[in-house]
Amino acid sequence: MITSNPRHLRGSYDVVVVGAGPAGLEAAVAAQDAGADHILVVDRETEAGGILVQCIHSGFGLHRFGQELTGPEYAQRVLTQVVKRNIDVVTDAFVLDVDRERRVKLMTQEEGVSLIDAQAIVLAMGARERTRAAIHIPGTRPAGIFTAGMAQRLVNLYGLLPGRRAVLLGSGDIGLIMARRLTLEGVEVVGVFELMPYANGLNRNIVQCLHDFDIPLHLSTTVVEIHGRDRVEKVTVAPVDANLRPQMERAWDVPCDTLLISIGLIPENELSEQLRLRIDPMTNGPVVTSTMECSRNGVFACGNVVHIHDLVDFVSAEAMLAGRSAGRYVAGAAPPADNVRLLPGENVAYCVPHTISTEREHTIYMRTRRPLEACSLRLTDLGGKVIYEKKLRYVFPAEMVNLKLRPAVLHHFHNGALRVDVAPRADG
Amino acid sequence: MSELVTVRYLCIGCPLGCRLEVDEAPETHAIVEVRGFSCRRGKEYAIQEHTAPQRTVTTTVAIDHARWARLPVRSDRPAPKEMVLTICHALRHVRVTAPVKMGDVIAANVAGSGVNMIATRDMPGQ
Numbered sequence: 001m002i003t004s005n006p007r008h009l010r011g012s013y014d015v016v017v018v019g020a021g022p023a024g025l026e027a028a029v030a031a032q033d034a035g036a037d038h039i040l041v042v043d044r045e046t047e048a049g050g051i052l053v054q055c056i057h058s059g060f061g062l063h064r065f066g067q068e069l070t071g072p073e074y075a076q077r078v079l080t081q082v083v084k085r086n087i088d089v090v091t092d093a094f095v096l097d098v099d100r101e102r103r104v105k106l107m108t109q110e111e112g113v114s115l116i117d118a119q120a121i122v123l124a125m126g127a128r129e130r131t132r133a134a135i136h137i138p139g140t141r142p143a144g145i146f147t148a149g150m151a152q153r154l155v156n157l158y159g160l161l162p163g164r165r166a167v168l169l170g171s172g173d174i175g176l177i178m179a180r181r182l183t184l185e186g187v188e189v190v191g192v193f194e195l196m197p198y199a200n201g202l203n204r205n206i207v208q209c210l211h212d213f214d215i216p217l218h219l220s221t222t223v224v225e226i227h228g229r230d231r232v233e234k235v236t237v238a239p240v241d242a243n244l245r246p247q248m249e250r251a252w253d254v255p256c257d258t259l260l261i262s263i264g265l266i267p268e269n270e271l272s273e274q275l276r277l278r279i280d281p282m283t284n285g286p287v288v289t290s291t292m293e294c295s296r297n298g299v300f301a302c303g304n305v306v307h308i309h310d311l312v313d314f315v316s317a318e319a320m321l322a323g324r325s326a327g328r329y330v331a332g333a334a335p336p337a338d339n340v341r342l343l344p345g346e347n348v349a350y351c352v353p354h355t356i357s358t359e360r361e362h363t364i365y366m367r368t369r370r371p372l373e374a375c376s377l378r379l380t381d382l383g384g385k386v387i388y389e390k391k392l393r394y395v396f397p398a399e400m401v402n403l404k405l406r407p408a409v410l411h412h413f414h415n416g417a418l419r420v421d422v423a424p425r426a427d428g
Numbered sequence: 429m430s431e432l433v434t435v436r437y438l439c440i441g442c443p444l445g446c447r448l449e450v451d452e453a454p455e456t457h458a459i460v461e462v463r464g465f466s467c468r469r470g471k472e473y474a475i476q477e478h479t480a481p482q483r484t485v486t487t488t489v490a491i492d493h494a495r496w497a498r499l500p501v502r503s504d505r506p507a508p509k510e511m512v513l514t515i516c517h518a519l520r521h522v523r524v525t526a527p528v529k530m531g532d533v534i535a536a537n538v539a540g541s542g543v544n545m546i547a548t549r550d551m552p553g554q
Contacts, residue, residue: 047495056500056548057486070486072500072549076530156488159497184487184516204440208483211438212509373444396443 004092005110012117014330017041021050023303024124027323034327049075063313120326127265127304139226148174148262163258168192173201175262180209282350283307292322345421358410368395448474482506494526503543511541526553
């Protein structure tokens, strides 16, 4: 049942899922399959589906459904699974707080504050966009400055154009997708400016969103000032040196009425902090075990709230694991605790999960710090002995590395911690 | 005999982003050589992109009596690349009314392109 009125809900649930995006919806289904009877999914939006609802382009679902779907199609497929079952979804509802007894404090328009008891919680709040404030762009504060995702929402759901002549800062995939989207709607996209010497988005988006429409991409260049009183009138851009410092003597002005900012995502972790969960400073998300359990028993997390994923397909896989674990926890069938910590080593920014078990199969997600070709991924014990090695053709920071690890690999391992390195091959 | 013409493409198959080069004969436009790929898919992409580039079109159309002002749509098959802007331009005049089901044909043979636009979600009426 989908409702916005908490009077239609139970007073207690086996599992409460916070967030009805792909992560929350997939987790809810998996929790029920694993033995939880009563499941509630809460979302602050007016409809379920999360950010996919506004991502109208295709490129989703190749792993999860074996075919290429648009965002709304992916969301509807997942939501159909939820609606077919006896799972409650409450929209227009905000989780204010989850206390130590796992009482969920819900705020709704219909009822104000209500309390719901949960045996297990799944955190699936997703992420928010970094804004101008995150990188301190100097200048005035006129209208016409949007994050790329906000512009996407205005165009694709509300049918509103953000402006007539736009400059894009940041070459992440959301920004590139919006460059094409605005062009198709008749907005002039003057150029994309990227601080780093390489583009952050997929080659597919560089070709199909920029090259197809002759939109210039300026690498090693950034916006250093915004001008305009009521509305953006122009921005000043400047090339940066090897230390990413703008070279102001080479700056130039670009007239525009709109600036779109696409400079990354931050996991949405206010609830995780209220719950005093351990947070990984690299991912900005909670530290999780191999069952996606956080540092508090019965609290699980999945999706972009844990770490920023490249593909929703990987979010789905992680969410199914988190949901299954929550269901088993409720059924009293949680597996034994992990016995190996993963320590990010050379050229590895982070690993998720943070711990694993030598008894089970795992998928480990990691992000590298710099691009490398013909390299290898090594797991080394604290004595320096290489336990496992896998050759990789290439790694890029913009593409998550995933490692499937069978229990047989760690069969004789009892050392407690493994360092993970992605480094040039020993044989050259 | 005049010189071969070389056209460059960026491969989209994987993050390596191979710089592909296609040599074609000046009059016949026949492909003489493909270079720069490091796998079979890269070579096939270069030939496809050089001879008949295609794109799936995704955009929105206006919708009345629905939760949102726009209904997302996509082409039911890839369209010729040079038709993409024409198709989107033609769709600016399309206006539908909720309810709509995912997969419903919203506009047929748009601008003579041979592709139909279909809804990519259910949109209940309200």
